[in-house]
Amino acid sequence: MTVEMQTDQDIKKYAQQVDEPQWFTSMRLKAQQEVEDLTLPNFQKIQYHSWPINATRKLEVGDHRLTDEKLVTEQANIVQIGSKVIQKDLPQEFMDKGVIVCDWATALKKHSELVEKYFMTMATEPTENRLNAEHVAHLTSGLLIYVPKNVILKHPLTSYFFQDARQSRDYVHHLLLIADRGSEVSYLENTGTIGTKPCPANIIEEVIAEPDSHIKFASVDRLGENTTAYLNRRGYLKRNARIDWSMGMMNDGNIVGDFDSELVGEASHAEVKVVAISTGDQVQGIDTRVTNYGQHSLGNILQHGVILARSSLIFNGIGHIIHGARGAEAQQESRVLMLSTKARGDANPILLIDDNDVVAGHAASVGRVDEQKMYYLMSRGVDKKTAERLVIRGFLGPVLSALPSKEVRKVLADMIERKLVNGQKDE
């Protein structure tokens, strides 16, 4: 496949069309120049370099009209297809308290300064690797969420992001979530795909926790079977801030997930919970890192995954404590359970400790379903597949029960069941 490269002229043309601010266009042009010189990010044991993961197509204003798909039945505050918002229904409280929730075009137009301050300036950078640079050069959709100082939100915000793969196009999507000083917000994100064309997805999500803020970030990712995805979620935590990540990797295609928390501020705290299920022939590589810069910062990683059929799941857990982060703590546990002999799984704990006065620990395991348990369950009459799902539920239980929200627990449990039932058809 030869794709005509995107030129500077293409970027300028698009910028004019959507009327984006000059600073953003300059950033794009700079990123585009860097793309060729940058390499793909490396993640241990995750081999994805030959995947069709690169965003290459020229920027265009997509037409994301819906024909007859019923996309959302559950309560959703924001639904986006490609770059287009098709549903926006915010809790009254958000309006009353001056919370900003808007799509990317609006964010650039109306909140340019805010975006300029935070967009890939702290949590990650355009030139960090090739996929990041492609992201900036090809970005067409996204969402900005800003919670003002000291605003405590009672209602969670639920979003749905659908990649539009009804035509071949790159899905390049950005989330910028900022919780300003002393604020609290709970956010539940659902990603998915409509259409079946093989397409890359390049999603970068920055979650900025200003001092004393608290963010509960939950996600259920269900990108399609023919999507090849780079999903980069970055938390940037200032003094005394906290992020609770709860992520369900329920995608059907190949994906690299890079989930990092930069514990910059003193006593900042990240809890990272991941459950993943791989089915069919897919590969899911998940690289979860906490980096302690701040003194007395705390990062905990807990990730459990299940592998069916001929699929693969790789969990890297990285605890990095920077010199000077006295009293910091990094803990991690990664476990995978394989249900078939053709499944491939890995759980790699990686500890990089540059300071003495710290606490760090890790646990990792790769195992198979316990035959004794299966026999016991089946001896009461439940069939093999149901018994497997029960054992899996038990295996994922420690992560699910540690999630901070009951709603999220329920949503995830349902998704897990669904993905497992589907995956088992292919055993």
Added chain:
Amino acid sequence: MATLEVKDLHVKAKEEEKEILTGVNLKMTTGEIHAIMGPNGTGKSTLSETIMGNPNYEVLKGDILINGQSIIGLPVDQRARAGLFLAMQYPAEIPGITNAEFIRAAINSRRAEDDQMPIPAFLKKLDHTLKTLDMTEEMSERYLNEGFSGGEKKRNEILQLMMIEPKFAILDEIDSGLDIDALKVVSRGVNAMRGPKFGSLIITHYQRLLNYIKPDVVHVMMGGKIVKSGDAELAVKLEDEGYAGLRDELGLDVKLVDEE
């Protein structure tokens, strides 16, 4: 009326060479309670596990039939749905699923998709059964066997038995590790199941349990086969004379693991 029949059953463990069961014959019908007594290591658990369909055992010869139909080719879950239940000597612990949830899944596995047991009916039955077994509601909400004491696990096996209502229940040393009060409770449960639609094969090392659950037939197993059958009196006699006595009386060449 249903029948369970074991014919000239020869069995070995999957990874081993040696025959453990060397030709077991047994026939029972619903409405009856049979006891199997025998010294340690004689193959009682092997017999129960093989009837249930534990994949660790391999049938070398013989057959197992329910109502004249061989079940030897069936996996364990199908045997369960055909009416078999095994209260295991060492029940597995399964975190993440509660007792109540599991029992409901087990009951519903026997029913059609559009005829699942309604929750109120289930809860009512569960409540009643818990009471019979002196169990608290809290125990039904705990994860399946997780962290249960030996005695609690045994009670929990009987709870499942009573909820599922199988045609034939094999109880493998349900009395081991139970004090006298727990023994009475467990026996009360089994006796409550007694009736024309239920048969039970009670495996025990000691006669004591049979004071509480009166068997119709007693079999003695030694050296991997049944060497003598009789009525309840046989158990009493065995208690007095010991396995060694019976062995010598029958002139058997069997070595007892723990001569008593």
